[in-house]
Amino acid sequence: MTEKSKTDACVEFLKKLAEELKVEFKVSCPAKDDRPTVILSVIGTQPELPAIMLNSHMDVVPVFEEFWTHKPFDADIDEEGKIFARGAQDMKCVGMQYLAAIRRLKRHNVTLKRTIHVTFVPDEEIFGPDGMKAFVNHNDFRQLNVGFLLDEGIASPTNVFSVFYGERTCWQILFRIHGQPGHGSLLLEDTAAESMHFLLNKIYDFRRSQEKMLEDNPILELGDVTTINVTRINGGKQRNVLPAFIELTVDIRMALTVNLDDFEAMINRWAKECGKKIEIEFVTKEPFCPPTKIDDSNAYWTAFKSAVDELNLEIKPLVFPAGTDAAYVRAVGIPAIGFSPMNNTPVLLHDHDEFLHADVYLKGIEIYEKILEKVCNF
Template sequence: MSDTDTAKGVTGEDEVVDLCRELIRIDTSNYGDHSGPGERKAAEYVAEQLAEVGLEPKIFESHPGRASTVARIEGTDPSRPALLIHGHLDVVPANAADWTHHPPFSGEVADGCVWGRGAVDMKDMDAMTLAVVRDRLRSGRRPPRDIVVAFLADEEAGGTYGARHLVDNHRELFDGVTEGISEVGGFSFTVSEERRLYLIQTAEKGMHWMKLTVAGTAGHGSMIHRDNAITELSEAVARIGRHKFPVRVTKTTRAFLDELGDALGTQLDPEDMEATLKRLGGIAKLIGATLSNTANPTQLNAGYKVNVIPGEATAHVDGRFLPGYKEEFFADLDRILGPNVKREGTHSDKALETSFDGPLVEAMQSSLLAEDPTAKAIPYMLSGGTDAKSFDDLGIRGFGFAPLKLPPELDFAGMFHGVDERVPVEGLKFGVRVLDRFIDAS
């Protein structure tokens, strides 16, 4: 942003789309290993945008190429606790051949949307945060309290090289921070012309990624083998993939169903999942997985030649457990797998759940209502996980609040890790206005 642009009164709304497009064009695909192509470049881009308006951002590289950017904005009242606004710069990989409209790293604007990998997960929020911060600093509007902005590496693989690295090695960056906001919350769900609900993420499931191993007897493929590792593992994988874990309603999900039921004028029964989910439309995918623990097989590996029975077979499973139901989850897993399957955790993290109350929640509601008279904020649980898990170790109370007003027909849940990912241009501009109000109200 040049001095000329500033003189012309360029606002956060004016530049949020370009910021989002530029971030999408930086390929920050996270393949789940030590590599992180593009993360350093993205961290440097963010640092340049922050430095341009007078901040002194720092880049932290936890491993070659794996970089995060952090800056602190001084508030007008140093006696107040600070607020953390964090987002991740990495994205899941995208196969361009699967995308039917625009290439995944093009950042093209078409049909009223910005298209590309990361458009909703979560370079939209990164762009909104940058736009708001830049606008406020250009116009000399300091926040009421200190704000720490963090743009992080590696969230899509558990945060080891991003949030976890900073929490373990640079916790002084977050001195005085008591609350934080980040992704997958604050988006709208249209009930009617008179009511639009905005889902605030106050809970998220825990994760346990695991490797399953079965040992058998190696031998010639032409022989009869009762001790076949692939057969044993396949049966276990099929059992776990088809298992229906029992419905367990946490306080967050109960509150969500009650609020949604009131808005719909009906009572929603979590025990009747089919009927309940039919009422949820496009957000059914997000909500359905928060009614129980889950375990989904994602990878299989065995053998090296068609006529050789291998001595070992392995599989990977993505397991998620509800707050308060971790022990039940593992007990169910071991019963389903049986004694011949070795289970080994590859990455684990805790479940989170906080209450839907306090001044920060009130600030969310008031800032949404100011921009959308039909708005009502309600709590919900995220079936996935975020970097809030790492910041929780510092006592930072986390919420998902990346405000977007969405068209009712948009399959928002399907955008996450999906093809043809996109975010409405007007949704980005709405988010900038809401976040700006939220900072003043918080």
């Protein structure tokens, strides 16, 4: 199947579910016709109130099928009750749990004051501009009158559920490091590789400082520090020729406490201290996005917290270490929480043999049912 045919099949599948649930169905294409956002809406008894948005994404990361013990797109369940599938944790489970919770609410004749919009967006896994980033700036989104968003979280290997109220700022930088070319047998000065070596030392010295912060303070989590990692190195034309330039790409996720201007000044200082010509290109340069308040000033959080308290669930508020579509929604001033009801589950997003236990999945539906009742009716 082509990418478009897969997308079309997903849209048709969601349309059938909307018909079964007897809810409104709409497709929005804020960027491209082949990048649809699907919206299933349950209209509340007071539709003038700000609505609740439940977000999921259609896309998943690729698989290396030879490393899987089950077919990655068959959703096989083994004798232990583990459901193996790409997206079992990230995040087909959440999208289906939303709809299953709505089905239960309807079956139990629960009245909801606020409208619920369940959205399925494209391109989340590639930070694509054609998904949520385009949608939040489109009139179709503004017409939804969204007051609060629930989006994906991460599995927790303990009994405690992870709840994410913010995300680190993502910068991805390409350093183009120029140097003296020449024959590979010579000891030339000012080579690109020497400058790269200097820059790598700066990068990994900083990286070690963040590792030490985590080691020295057991209260801190990964989302509380800044990570920097080299993700790509390109350069050279031939084995016996010194390259005229080398390209080095780094992925940076900055903690909420980092001053972005100061951090950029540090990056420029590293390049200047090399003493050689280094061009800096920002492939991704997201602005700082304030986190969602998780106190009594946020009535949506209070309603969410009352639901998990009634269910006797233990939660841990965290800063999301990577990135989700919730960041784009927070950026337009809407509070957002990342939560996937998966505890006692190993973290396997993007991994081989990604799975979710059936009991955890079914329990998650009950959890969402209680959360939706609370946040829609406060």
